Amino acid sequence: MQFAKVAALEEAFLKREIDKTVSPQDHMFNTGPDWYFSVGVDAIRVIFRALAMSSLGDVRRILDLPCGHGRVARHLRAAFPRAAITFADIETDGVDFCTQQFGGTGIYSRPDLATVELGTGFDLIWIGSLFTHVDRSRAEAWLCHLSRLLSPRGILIATIHGNWSKEVQRSHGAMIGEVEWAEILAGYEATGWGYARYPGPDDYGVSLCRASTVIEMASRAQATRILSYNERGWAGNHDVLMIENRDRMEKF
Numbered sequence: 001m002q003f004a005k006v007a008a009l010e011e012a013f014l015k016r017e018i019d020k021t022v023s024p025q026d027h028m029f030n031t032g033p034d035w036y037f038s039v040g041v042d043a044i045r046v047i048f049r050a051l052a053m054s055s056l057g058d059v060r061r062i063l064d065l066p067c068g069h070g071r072v073a074r075h076l077r078a079a080f081p082r083a084a085i086t087f088a089d090i091e092t093d094g095v096d097f098c099t100q101q102f103g104g105t106g107i108y109s110r111p112d113l114a115t116v117e118l119g120t121g122f123d124l125i126w127i128g129s130l131f132t133h134v135d136r137s138r139a140e141a142w143l144c145h146l147s148r149l150l151s152p153r154g155i156l157i158a159t160i161h162g163n164w165s166k167e168v169q170r171s172h173g174a175m176i177g178e179v180e181w182a183e184i185l186a187g188y189e190a191t192g193w194g195y196a197r198y199p200g201p202d203d204y205g206v207s208l209c210r211a212s213t214v215i216e217m218a219s220r221a222q223a224t225r226i227l228s229y230n231e232r233g234w235a236g237n238h239d240v241l242m243i244e245n246r247d248r249m250e251k252f
C-alpha cells in the first residue's frame, strides 16, 4: 500500500472516537486502562507499518483472532470503519461482546482452530497473543492454515513472545510459575521454541521463541513472503511476525 494511503488511513483513525466500553468479563483489562488502551492503539500502528510494506490495495475483510473481549477490536473498527470484520475466539462471551459492540461476524473457535470454519479472502488477519500460548507444532499448523485464508496480497500479523519476554517473566510480573518457566527455557535453548502448560486440563500455556525459529517456521508457509520480524514490535513487548500472501518464488 502506498505510504500516502497509509498516512491518510492513520490521519482518519486518529480523528475517530474509540468505543471505550469494556466487558466486565475482559481479563485483559486487569492491567488497568492505560496499558489496555495503549496496547490496543499500538496494534493499529503495527498494522499500518505492515500495510506500508505490503502490496495490498485495500483492507475490506479482517479476521481478528483471537479477539478476546475487544482490546484491539475497538481500534480495528475505528481504523477500518467500512471493513467486514470477523471476530473469533474460544471464549464465546468475548466473541458476542465484540460482535455486538463493534459490529461484525462472530465465530466460536475450538482448541484446534484449523478445524473451525473461519471464512476466506481476508485482507488482514490479526493474531494478537495466540502463538504466545501454544507449542510450535500448533503455531506452525495454524500459521499455514490461516495464511491460506488470506486474499491475494493479504497480510497476516502474529505476535510472539521473543527475547524480551524473559525480562517480563523476571521483573514485570511472572507469566507462569517457576517450574513451568524452567521447562520453557529448556525447550527454548534446545529447539528455539519453549512451551509449558498452565496448571489445569487444557493444553494452553506460555511459549518463548527465538526469532530465527519463527522465521524458519514462517518460511515453510507455502506461497507466502515474510514481510518482517520486528523484535518488541507490539507495544514494546511482543515480537511481531508479518507475512503476505504473495508467492516468494513468483517470477519477476
Ligand SMILES: C[S@@+](CC[C@H](N)C(=O)[O-])C[C@H]1O[C@@H](n2cnc3c(N)ncnc32)[C@H](O)[C@@H]1O
Pocket (backbone or CB within 6 Å): 028, 065, 066, 067, 068, 069, 070, 071, 072, 088, 089, 090, 091, 094, 109, 110, 111, 112, 113, 127, 128, 129, 130
Ligand atoms: C492473551 S488473550 C489475547 C486476546 C486478544 N487478542 C487481546 O489482545 O486482548 C488470548 C486469547 O486466545 C484465546 N484462545 C485460546 N485458544 C484459542 C483457539 N484455539 N481459538 C481461538 N482463540 C483461542 C483465548 O480465549 C484468549 O481470549
